Amino acid sequence: MTDTPPGSPGSTPVLETRGLRKAFGGHVVLDGVDLSFEPGGLSALIGPNGAGKTTCFNLLTGFLAADGGEIRFKGQDVTRLPPHRRARLGICRSFQILNLFDDDTVLENVRVAVPSMRARGFDCWTPAGAVSAAEDRAARIVRLIGLGGRERVAARYLSYGQRRLLEIGLALAGEPELLLLDEPTSGLGMRPMETLRELVQQLSARLTIVVIEHDMDFVLTLSHHVTVLHRGRVIAEGPPAAIRDHPEVREAYLGRLGAPAPREARG
Amino acid sequence: MGTVLARWAPPPMLAMFALFLLLPTVLPRFGYTYLGTEVMIFAIFALGYNLLLGYTGLPAFGHGAFFGIGGYLLGMTQKWTTGGLALPLVAATAGTLLFGAAVALFVARRRGIYFSLLTIAFGVMFWFMVFVFDTWTGGEDGLTGINRLALLGYALRDNVPFYYFVYAWFVGVTLVLWRIVNSPFGQVIRAIRQSESRARAVGYDTARYKWAVFTLSCGFAGLAGGLYALARFGAFAEPMSLSQSGNVVLMCLIGGGFASFYGPVLGVVVFLVLRDVLSTLTDHWMLAYGVLFMAVILFMPEGILGVVRRLRQPAGFHDTGAAHAARAEEAAPPLHSRAPGERER
Numbered sequence: 001m002t003d004t005p006p007g008s009p010g011s012t013p014v015l016e017t018r019g020l021r022k023a024f025g026g027h028v029v030l031d032g033v034d035l036s037f038e039p040g041g042l043s044a045l046i047g048p049n050g051a052g053k054t055t056c057f058n059l060l061t062g063f064l065a066a067d068g069g070e071i072r073f074k075g076q077d078v079t080r081l082p083p084h085r086r087a088r089l090g091i092c093r094s095f096q097i098l099n100l101f102d103d104d105t106v107l108e109n110v111r112v113a114v115p116s117m118r119a120r121g122f123d124c125w126t127p128a129g130a131v132s133a134a135e136d137r138a139a140r141i142v143r144l145i146g147l148g149g150r151e152r153v154a155a156r157y158l159s160y161g162q163r164r165l166l167e168i169g170l171a172l173a174g175e176p177e178l179l180l181l182d183e184p185t186s187g188l189g190m191r192p193m194e195t196l197r198e199l200v201q202q203l204s205a206r207l208t209i210v211v212i213e214h215d216m217d218f219v220l221t222l223s224h225h226v227t228v229l230h231r232g233r234v235i236a237e238g239p240p241a242a243i244r245d246h247p248e249v250r251e252a253y254l255g256r257l258g259a260p261a262p263r264e265a266r267g
Numbered sequence: 268m269g270t271v272l273a274r275w276a277p278p279p280m281l282a283m284f285a286l287f288l289l290l291p292t293v294l295p296r297f298g299y300t301y302l303g304t305e306v307m308i309f310a311i312f313a314l315g316y317n318l319l320l321g322y323t324g325l326p327a328f329g330h331g332a333f334f335g336i337g338g339y340l341l342g343m344t345q346k347w348t349t350g351g352l353a354l355p356l357v358a359a360t361a362g363t364l365l366f367g368a369a370v371a372l373f374v375a376r377r378r379g380i381y382f383s384l385l386t387i388a389f390g391v392m393f394w395f396m397v398f399v400f401d402t403w404t405g406g407e408d409g410l411t412g413i414n415r416l417a418l419l420g421y422a423l424r425d426n427v428p429f430y431y432f433v434y435a436w437f438v439g440v441t442l443v444l445w446r447i448v449n450s451p452f453g454q455v456i457r458a459i460r461q462s463e464s465r466a467r468a469v470g471y472d473t474a475r476y477k478w479a480v481f482t483l484s485c486g487f488a489g490l491a492g493g494l495y496a497l498a499r500f501g502a503f504a505e506p507m508s509l510s511q512s513g514n515v516v517l518m519c520l521i522g523g524g525f526a527s528f529y530g531p532v533l534g535v536v537v538f539l540v541l542r543d544v545l546s547t548l549t550d551h552w553m554l555a556y557g558v559l560f561m562a563v564i565l566f567m568p569e570g571i572l573g574v575v576r577r578l579r580q581p582a583g584f585h586d587t588g589a590a591h592a593a594r595a596e597e598a599a600p601p602l603h604s605r606a607p608g609e610r611e612r
Contacts, residue, residue: 061468087470095468101461104454112454113469121471122479124452127274131451174469 021068047229092176111138113173161192313531315487321524324460329390335507337492359493367485375478409503523570
């Protein structure tokens with residue numbers, strides 16, 4: 001791939017869906033969703049509560065089976081692949097509700113998610129700490145997410161903000177080509193929020209990131225492309241500036257987006 | 268040097284080995300040598316079972332079946348082939364492993380209550396098969412006439428030599444299991460217990476790991492069952508009953524199998540010794556026994572070593588030699604990191 005700017009038209013999408021459908025009982029959650037994420041940069045998936053964003057992630061990562069439609073990753077049909085197969089291809093996710101290995105240390109959490117460790121998953125004899133490739137990579141990721149010095153702390157004893165960062169660290173450890181972050185800033189205070197923004201910004205320079213996010217300041221300042229989901233359908237997509245002024249989006253959000261320019265809104 | 272030793276056997280394990288090594292100097296005086304042997308046999312069973320319960324978080328309730336199968340396989344091999352000790356023990360272990368592998372194909376994809384129910388169903392099925400195939404198993408009468416034979420000139424019929432014969436297996440199994448729980452495989456099964464969905468999200472085919480760990484634990488159950496058949500000079504159906512299957516779960520829980528590698532061993536000691544002591548004190552020992560275990564489950568759900576752990580420090584679940592070495596180098600450990608003294612798991 002040449003050095004096309006993120007999201008430039010014409011490049012092969014990293015991830016593409018066609019007519020994605022999902023219903024729970026009679027309740028249709030996703031009703032023919034077409035998505036397309038170009039390589040590089042940060043795209044945002046937004047929409048009011050219940051719009052189907054997390055369901056969409058669960059379909060993309062294989063945690064739920066699609067009722068209809070197709071998912072392609074770098075041109076390959078992955079619609080029927082189980083979650084671990086998709087993770088191995090490079091589709092890595094974080095969870096909206098913290099989902100960590102709480103009893104294990106920060107380093108162990110990340111280490112078990114590193115592909116070189118995964119490749120030796122059935123090794124019953126070597127001490128896990130002696131798999132040096134995995135150990136080194138895990139240590140680098142721990143520093144990258146700003147948890148350097150806390151390697152030996154059990155995940156349950158981290159602060160909430162640090163746990164949020166570790167949540168991303170676990171997704172990053174899998175050497176993703178596509179990183180799906182489900183509300184990474186949820187519940188964060190000012191300081192950890194800044195750390196997280198910097199981290200995501202830094203990552204988006206070399207990865208394709210799709211983020212579900214409610215913080216509009218985060219979405220509008222960091223993303224290059226926004227997709228708006230409402231009642232299981234894509235109602236708008238485009239660059240953040242266009243989305244902010246999109247009438248249908250304003251209506252769907254009932255003022256959340258229509259409020260004064262987001263920078264000021266945050267105070 | 269220290270780390271090499273720690274990689275194989277950390278201090279608490281060496282202490283445990285030393286204790287069991289010296290026990291025959293006192294036990295025969297009380298006539299308890301056989302009880303000591305039984306403790307080690309059930310420790311092998313419980314340690315292997317704890318891979319499943321404590322490490323992977325899979326509550327299998329029919330594991331007594333595999334213990335029993337090990338006994339029958341040992342007996343049948345000894346009676347109908349060349350006899351001896353080596354081949355029957357290999358057959359008990361490997362054969363039970365295969366039975367486990369087959370059952371695991373059915374249970375590895377089940378979760379929660381469905382997993383437990385299915386393991387019970389298989390346990391009951393094997394229990395009935397003992398009576399259906401009574402020409403092989405001896406049915407109600409059991410498969411008697413199993414011979415302990417002799418090793419290195421020592422007649423294993425005598426309790427002290429047999430104690431040390433079992434001791435060697437106990438040490439070997441403990442060392443192997445310690446390697447397993449600290450290996451990448453050990454990390455993965457622990458990850459599955461803590462969050463199966465996350466384990467899948469980071470690329471693990473968790474069903475395959477559950478299959479493997481179930482199979483492994485059955486291998487250890489088969490070995491223990493084989494040794495038990497030698498100990499009792501016969502293989503019987505009784506360890507395969509549902510209530511006996513429940514005992515190994517209790518042993519792991521009481522000792523603290525979720526909190527410590529050594530939990531199952533302590534649980535076995537408490538369980539078997541208490542049974543012996545209580546049954547000499549009162550005819551209603553079952554009642555006292557039941558009340559006691561209810562109290563443990565109610566007031567110490569993490570088991571004895573879980574409570575010990577909690578009182579000592581706000582610690583994580585486990586440790587490895589490497590982690591320990593690295594931590595020792597840390598000048599000022601953060602507030603909530605594990606205390607340097609922690610070793611076991």
